[in-house]
Amino acid sequence: MAEPAIAAAHMSLGYAGRAVLRGLEFQVPTGSRVGILGPNGGGKTTLFRALTGEIEPLSGHLEVNATTATVAQTDRSRLDYPVSALDVATMGSLARLPWWKRPGRAERRRAREALAEVGLAELADSTFGDLSGGQRQRVLIARALTADAELLLMDEPFTGLDTTNEQRLEELIDSLAVKGRTVMIATHEVEQAERWDLVLCLNGEQISFGDPAVAISKPVLEATYGGHIVEIPGQPELGVLPAHHHHHDEGHEGAGQ
Amino acid sequence: MFEAFSLPFFQRGLAEILLLAIPCGLIGSWVVLRGLAFHSHAVGTATFPGLVLADGLGFAAALGAFGAAALFTLLTVAIARSRRTGADSVTALALAACLAGGVILASDVFNSGANVDTLLFGSLLAIGSGDLWLAAVVAGLAVVASFFVGQHWLARGFDEGASRALRSDSALFDAALLTVVAATVVATLSAVGALLVSTLIVVPAATARLFTARLSTLLTAATLLVAAEGVFGLWLSVQTNAPPGATIAVTSGAAFALALGARTISRRGMWRAAAVAAALLALAGFGAGCGSQSSGGDGPKVVATTTQVGDFVAEIGGDQVDLSTILKPNTDPHEYEPRPSDVQAVADADIIFRSGGHLDDWTEDLIKDSGSDAEVVDLSTHLPVRLFGEEEHDHEGEAHEDEGHEAGGEEFDPHWWQDPVNVRFAAARIESTLSDANPAASAYYQGRLRRFDNQIRNLTRQTKSCVRRVPAGDRKIVTDHDAFAYFTNRFGIETVGTVIPALTTEAQPSAGDLADLEATIRRENVKAIFPEESVSPALSEALAKDTGATTEYSLYGDTLGPAGSDGETWLGSMKSNVNAVVAGMSGGKVTCFGGQDG
Numbered sequence: 142m143a144e145p146a147i148a149a150a151h152m153s154l155g156y157a158g159r160a161v162l163r164g165l166e167f168q169v170p171t172g173s174r175v176g177i178l179g180p181n182g183g184g185k186t187t188l189f190r191a192l193t194g195e196i197e198p199l200s201g202h203l204e205v206n207a208t209t210a211t212v213a214q215t216d217r218s219r220l221d222y223p224v225s226a227l228d229v230a231t232m233g234s235l236a237r238l239p240w241w242k243r244p245g246r247a248e249r250r251r252a253r254e255a256l257a258e259v260g261l262a263e264l265a266d267s268t269f270g271d272l273s274g275g276q277r278q279r280v281l282i283a284r285a286l287t288a289d290a291e292l293l294l295m296d297e298p299f300t301g302l303d304t305t306n307e308q309r310l311e312e313l314i315d316s317l318a319v320k321g322r323t324v325m326i327a328t329h330e331v332e333q334a335e336r337w338d339l340v341l342c343l344n345g346e347q348i349s350f351g352d353p354a355v356a357i358s359k360p361v362l363e364a365t366y367g368g369h370i371v372e373i374p375g376q377p378e379l380g381v382l383p384a385h386h387h388h389h390d391e392g393h394e395g396a397g398q
Numbered sequence: 399m400f401e402a403f404s405l406p407f408f409q410r411g412l413a414e415i416l417l418l419a420i421p422c423g424l425i426g427s428w429v430v431l432r433g434l435a436f437h438s439h440a441v442g443t444a445t446f447p448g449l450v451l452a453d454g455l456g457f458a459a460a461l462g463a464f465g466a467a468a469l470f471t472l473l474t475v476a477i478a479r480s481r482r483t484g485a486d487s488v489t490a491l492a493l494a495a496c497l498a499g500g501v502i503l504a505s506d507v508f509n510s511g512a513n514v515d516t517l518l519f520g521s522l523l524a525i526g527s528g529d530l531w532l533a534a535v536v537a538g539l540a541v542v543a544s545f546f547v548g549q550h551w552l553a554r555g556f557d558e559g560a561s562r563a564l565r566s567d568s569a570l571f572d573a574a575l576l577t578v579v580a581a582t583v584v585a586t587l588s589a590v591g592a593l594l595v596s597t598l599i600v601v602p603a604a605t606a607r608l609f610t611a612r613l614s615t616l617l618t619a620a621t622l623l624v625a626a627e628g629v630f631g632l633w634l635s636v637q638t639n640a641p642p643g644a645t646i647a648v649t650s651g652a653a654f655a656l657a658l659g660a661r662t663i664s665r666r667g668m669w670r671a672a673a674v675a676a677a678l679l680a681l682a683g684f685g686a687g688c689g690s691q692s693s694g695g696d697g698p699k700v701v702a703t704t705t706q707v708g709d710f711v712a713e714i715g716g717d718q719v720d721l722s723t724i725l726k727p728n729t730d731p732h733e734y735e736p737r738p739s740d741v742q743a744v745a746d747a748d749i750i751f752r753s754g755g756h757l758d759d760w761t762e763d764l765i766k767d768s769g770s771d772a773e774v775v776d777l778s779t780h781l782p783v784r785l786f787g788e789e790e791h792d793h794e795g796e797a798h799e800d801e802g803h804e805a806g807g808e809e810f811d812p813h814w815w816q817d818p819v820n821v822r823f824a825a826a827r828i829e830s831t832l833s834d835a836n837p838a839a840s841a842y843y844q845g846r847l848r849r850f851d852n853q854i855r856n857l858t859r860q861t862k863s864c865v866r867r868v869p870a871g872d873r874k875i876v877t878d879h880d881a882f883a884y885f886t887n888r889f890g891i892e893t894v895g896t897v898i899p900a901l902t903t904e905a906q907p908s909a910g911d912l913a914d915l916e917a918t919i920r921r922e923n924v925k926a927i928f929p930e931e932s933v934s935p936a937l938s939e940a941l942a943k944d945t946g947a948t949t950e951y952s953l954y955g956d957t958l959g960p961a962g963s964d965g966e967t968w969l970g971s972m973k974s975n976v977n978a979v980v981a982g983m984s985g986g987k988v989t990c991f992g993g994q995d996g
């Protein structure tokens with residue numbers, strides 16, 4: 142079997158020596174779609190930071206055998222910048238070029254292809270800030286594609302999307318995986334995670350990891366969200382009631398960035 | 399209307415602003431995109447201590463400025479990184495620290511004179527070839543850096559979270575940006591001065607940002623805008639005779655308002671147009687500036703640097719001289735900034751009379767930059783009485799007569815005209831210079847010299863007898879700054895202290911200085927403190943309140959008074975000063991020249 146895209150062993154992560162995420166122990170094969178579940182402050186973004194190398198593990202071991210690109214949580218990108226969708230998509234090529242080299246014709250062509258891949262070929266020359274939220278999300282994915290990233294980290298990409306766009310994004314994720322890219326998606330939707338290959342449940346520590354059919358269970362969700370899990374009549378999925386405040390001491394206020 | 403542009407110094411100003419357009423436009427765009435507007439303004443101000451240091455220790459000003467700018471940048475970045483304080487508050491703190499450091503260095507360590515000033519307030523009318531070289535080098539640097547690193551500046555500014563994956567997050571890229579910002583600020587100093595660097599770096603780029611949606615258009619538009627605003631500002635400066643720094647600031651501000659207004663109108667309907675137009679009209683109303691005006695007489699074209707020298711030349715030359723005086727009444731010579739008409743007058747002059755010393759040392763640049771080939775006469779060089787101020791000010795006003803040496807850490811005291819004997823010599827020198835230049839009017843000049851000389855001798859005699867009427871123990875005064883040593887030396891008056899302990903009004907006293915001075919005033923029973931007409935009286939008044947001395951009588955120090963005042967002429971100013979000093983020392987009991995001056 143080929144070596145996994147990601148391998149974490151006995152890993153804990155945190156800031157300034159203080160761990161906020163412990164007991165990480167998982168392997169992600171290349172080309173899989175991995176859902177990451179967890180409450181606000183559960184450590185999803187922190188894990189992504191470790192995967193891009195922005196922070197080092199406090200202890201344990203992490204191996205990432207893939208070039209990585211992030212599609213940031215919500216809109217951390219600047220809407221008022223004088224850049225077109227194509228300009229943004231082209232930025233991805235910086236990951237491959239030597240530092241002193243400006244993206245040229247070839248990189249622009251590659252960026253156009255990436256925009257076409259996410260269904261935005263006609264909007265390539267629009268100003269980024271003028272696009273809708275869903276379109277911007279896809280431009281950022283195109284940027285990751287231009288970077289030729291083998292591992293795409295999407296931090297809550299479904300936030301603020303309508304059903305049509307949600308559908309499209311899910312299809313895009315599927316097609317990326319088919320082409321051999323590994324995709325990790327942080328999400329709050331349990332039912333989405335259930336449709337992907339693997340799921341990682343976090344709440345200050347790794348609660349469970351594996352095939353969603355096995356790894357998602359009522360006790361796991363209770364431990365993950367620290368709330369009461371109810372089965373909603375007429376629906377196969379599990380529902381989550383809001384968490385109780387006192388359950389976990391890892392500072393749930395941190396609503397990510 | 400455009401003839402001024404054919405003069406060499408205007409062409410150098412033009413070349414400078416066109417060269418500067420490149421770094422200011424390019425780097426200004428990055429400054430705006432990366433939220434560094436306040437930072438760049440702060441860097442400009444932070445160059446102050448570097449300039450003072452360079453001046454004091456005698457190395458290149460640009461080097462000092464860049465050193466200070468680099469240090470300031472390192473400091474703010476380091477502090478903002480180590481503590482999670484907002485970058486802006488750190489910048490503001492460091493800015494205050496730099497200003498304080500500059501003031502302390504200028505006042506207490508180096509007693510710097512007007513040099514620092516001309517650097518702090520640069521001028522497009524005083525551009526040397528060194529400035530042009532600096533601008534060209536920095537322009538090249540800005541182009542190269544934008545070309546090779548710009549893509550990373552953009553990627554990181556656009557989306558900081560993703561910049562690591564794009565390898566745009568290296569601290570070296572940010573360091574490169576901050577370095578080029580510092581270099582651009584330093585190159586801009588000589589054109590508009592430390593306090594106005596934003597008008598060339600931030601404002602045009604912010605204006606261009608309003609109507610550009612692509613990076614390449616922003617960079618181009620900002621560069622063209624700096625060039626256009628700079629050239630227009632320079633032209634406006636010629637038309638209104640205001641300093642070019644001010645007209646460029648107004649121009650770029652107006653362009654920004656116009657762009658904002660245009661955008662607003664297109665979005666919100668027309669009613670705002672009126673408001674914007676009114677604001678613009680108000681701005682355009684600015685600039686009824688005044689500079690040197692020619693007396694329009696016949697004879698040689700003469701420039702005088704200070705009001706006193708102008709008066710002496712007028713006394714001797716009468717209507718047989720075409721006189722322009724650069725400094726205006728009640729303008730502190732330490733705070734002079736050249737106006738187009740000054741440069742023009744210097745360029746056209748046959749003879750330039752300087753007062754000499756640090757009071758008008760900006761003259762050298764003005765003469766060099768205007769391409770003038772006038773005969774320059776420094777009146778301070780051949781005088782019977784030349785005094786030197788101590789580097790360490792011991793408040794004794796201890797002045798001793800010149801033995802022809804300027805060594806030993808002593809600075810020439812340039813206020814020589816406060817001694818009438820010196821003025822008699824200066825007047826004679828002016829007469830012989832004018833006669834050489836215009837022999838046809840020689841008899842006329844000599845006649846006027848005789849008359850003036852008599853008036854001076856009368857003044858001296860009357861003053862001496864007047865001072866003698868004040869009891870010897872009361873002949874003590876405290877003045878604003880060390881401007882009256884020649885006067886007190888001549889008439890046997892003791893200056894027991896000065897509020898500003900230096901020959902220049904640029905310096906500031908420390909709390910300890912003031913406390914010592916208060917003690918001295920009490921101990922010596924000094925009755926009057928004399929503020930100067932052109933210096934803010936606040937400090938003197940505070941001292942007076944504490945000690946019970948009066949500040950009722952003010953003196954003409956570095957400049958004469960405006961037309962119509964007692965101090966309009968040098969003779970008038972001396973009489974007024976004598977009256978004030980004698981009245982102050984005697985508690986109002988003794989007066990001289992009563993009939994003539996109020």
Ligand SMILES: Nc1ncnc2c1ncn2[C@@H]1O[C@H](COP(=O)(O)OP(=O)(O)OP(=O)(O)O)[C@@H](O)[C@H]1O
Nearest residue numbers: 156161181182183184185186187391392395396397
């Ligand atoms: N830069 C930081 N320095 C210190 N602590 C941090 C930092 N970023 C996050 N944390 C803490 O780490 C914990 C996990 O945060 P993280 O952002 O990874 O959560 P998350 O699962 O992404 O949450 P959300 O769903 O709200 O985005 C929180 O307790 C948070 O307060």
Ligand SMILES: [Mg+2]
Nearest residue numbers: 185186397398
């Ligand atoms: Mg998060």
